[in-house]
Amino acid sequence: MRFKKIAALTIVIIAIITIKSCEPDEHITTPFELNVPYGFPSFSVPDDNPLTVEGVELGKYLFYEKALSSNFQFSCSDCHNQQMNFSSPSNCSGNVFGLPVTRNTMPLVNLVWDNAFAWDERKEGLENKITDAYTNPFTMAGEIEEIVNRLQNNNFYVDLFYNAFGDGGVNEINISKALAQFLRTIITGNSKFDKFLRGEMMLTVQELNGYEIFNREARTEPSQPAGGDCFHCHGAPLFTDLASHNNGLDSVFSDLGLAYATNDTMDYGKFKTPTLRNVEFTSPYMHDGRFLTLEEVIEHYNSGGIDSYTIDPLMKRVGIGLLLTESEKQDLIAFIRTLKDEDFLINPDYSNPNI
Numbered sequence: 001m002r003f004k005k006i007a008a009l010t011i012v013i014i015a016i017i018t019i020k021s022c023e024p025d026e027h028i029t030t031p032f033e034l035n036v037p038y039g040f041p042s043f044s045v046p047d048d049n050p051l052t053v054e055g056v057e058l059g060k061y062l063f064y065e066k067a068l069s070s071n072f073q074f075s076c077s078d079c080h081n082q083q084m085n086f087s088s089p090s091n092c093s094g095n096v097f098g099l100p101v102t103r104n105t106m107p108l109v110n111l112v113w114d115n116a117f118a119w120d121e122r123k124e125g126l127e128n129k130i131t132d133a134y135t136n137p138f139t140m141a142g143e144i145e146e147i148v149n150r151l152q153n154n155n156f157y158v159d160l161f162y163n164a165f166g167d168g169g170v171n172e173i174n175i176s177k178a179l180a181q182f183l184r185t186i187i188t189g190n191s192k193f194d195k196f197l198r199g200e201m202m203l204t205v206q207e208l209n210g211y212e213i214f215n216r217e218a219r220t221e222p223s224q225p226a227g228g229d230c231f232h233c234h235g236a237p238l239f240t241d242l243a244s245h246n247n248g249l250d251s252v253f254s255d256l257g258l259a260y261a262t263n264d265t266m267d268y269g270k271f272k273t274p275t276l277r278n279v280e281f282t283s284p285y286m287h288d289g290r291f292l293t294l295e296e297v298i299e300h301y302n303s304g305g306i307d308s309y310t311i312d313p314l315m316k317r318v319g320i321g322l323l324l325t326e327s328e329k330q331d332l333i334a335f336i337r338t339l340k341d342e343d344f345l346i347n348p349d350y351s352n353p354n355i
Helices: 002-022 053-063 126-135 144-152 155-168 172-184 192-197 205-214 294-303 326-339
Strands: none
Touching: 053 155, 053 172, 126 172, 144 155, 144 172, 155 172, 192 326, 205 326, 294 326
């Protein structure tokens, strides 16, 4: 009797093993461990697009892939240059047809902490923004079916897509997912200022003066300490509040800004706050690239800006200005330059894998 029970149990175990062996293998990917700099906030990624080593690798290749454009002449990296903080070195980048576009190129850094993209925040979710970027007729002008066909006919990419997504293969969703994974790994957070916070090095007297000006409210009379009022919109550690503001550039709006996304007239002239990290490498400045130097940007705020009915309440000194002296302006710029992370600009983790 005991022998019969053991034999029956053995048969059951063999049957289970046989059934399992007939099932398709579960696709396994490797979790990607994101290195978050000291003092940075926590982050989250979409549940349906976790960071994986395989997805990030695929996304990196796609970021530098010219087959995503209509004419095989442009990749994402042509407008988002690593050495320019993943922005463009020219005023208002050109598109695949060689025509200028109306807006300056925003840097693609520290995006894992953001969820609304473009100067007018018209796209929520990085995956959605990516699809818009490479299919937009004013940028890369790619066509989804053609792009998918090109990649499906390339065995190298077929293997990378399988590694990242299994049998899901090459499709529009996985293209955007892979690019989003790579972009979320692009993190800058090892500047001189970061090393100062970690106690690894000191700032100069001028840089410390600039730091105080950066974080102080604007003076209301010359006898008070200098204040730049910068911290409200450009506070550490991201040095952007990830929000949109009318910072007093115009009284009449040729570009409606955030209102394109909200259809609200009270959002006319409001634009997304760009990060100040590596900002000295991202000239020109503002949504339309109107300022070429940091000195021009500081002078805009020091002048108080231009009043309008949607001017941000944080622009408290419209028509009056910050009353900064020339030396105080230079101190402020000296601090802003401590936010450069030169190793980031040449980090091979973000560089063209084909070179």
